[in-house]
Amino acid sequence: DVQLVESGGGSVESGGSLNLSCAISGNTFSTYCMGWFRQAPGKECEGVAVLFTRGGSTFYGNSVKGRLTISQDSVKNTVYLQMNSLKPEDTAVYYCVADSNCDKPEWEYDFWGQGTQVTVS
Numbered sequence: 001d002v003q004l005v006e007s008g009g010g011s012v013e014s015g016g017s018l019n020l021s022c023a024i025s026g027n028t029f030s031t032y033c034m035g036w037f038r039q040a041p042g043k044e045c046e047g048v049a050v051l052f053t054r055g056g057s058t059f060y061g062n063s064v065k066g067r068l069t070i071s072q073d074s075v076k077n078t079v080y081l082q083m084n085s086l087k088p089e090d091t092a093v094y095y096c097v098a099d100s101n102c103d104k105p106e107w108e109y110d111f112w113g114q115g116t117q118v119t120v121s
Contacts, residue, residue, distance in 0.1 A: 002027055002028070003024070003111075006114065007021050007023075007116065009117045010117075011119040012120055013121060016120070018086065020036070021078055022078060022081075033051070033052060033053070034050070034072065034079045034096070034097070035047070035049060035096075035097050036081050037107045039107075040093075043092075045106075045107040048081070049068055051070045051072060058070050064090075086120045090118060091118060091120050094117075095113055097109035
């Protein structure tokens, strides 16, 4: 199993920044694909970012390209989501996810964190 614990959410004004962290423990074989997705009240899940941990390739949802950056610190077993130029429409619960299979939407990954709230006003 894999355990994911997010931190770093909060409330910011439009244009502000936040850096979400996802601490990873357990079977790292299952963390070949790390990602973030978000869900706002009354809306469908939206993929935000994916990182292939062994190659470093990254992919982003169209609505966040150029503003959000996913990265990893292998020593700390942590994945980050740096969020810049935040907009009110970025308001959502953000979930860190992991899987050994990248070929599916982030919200279908096997392992999820508890979620962290991001509010932009």
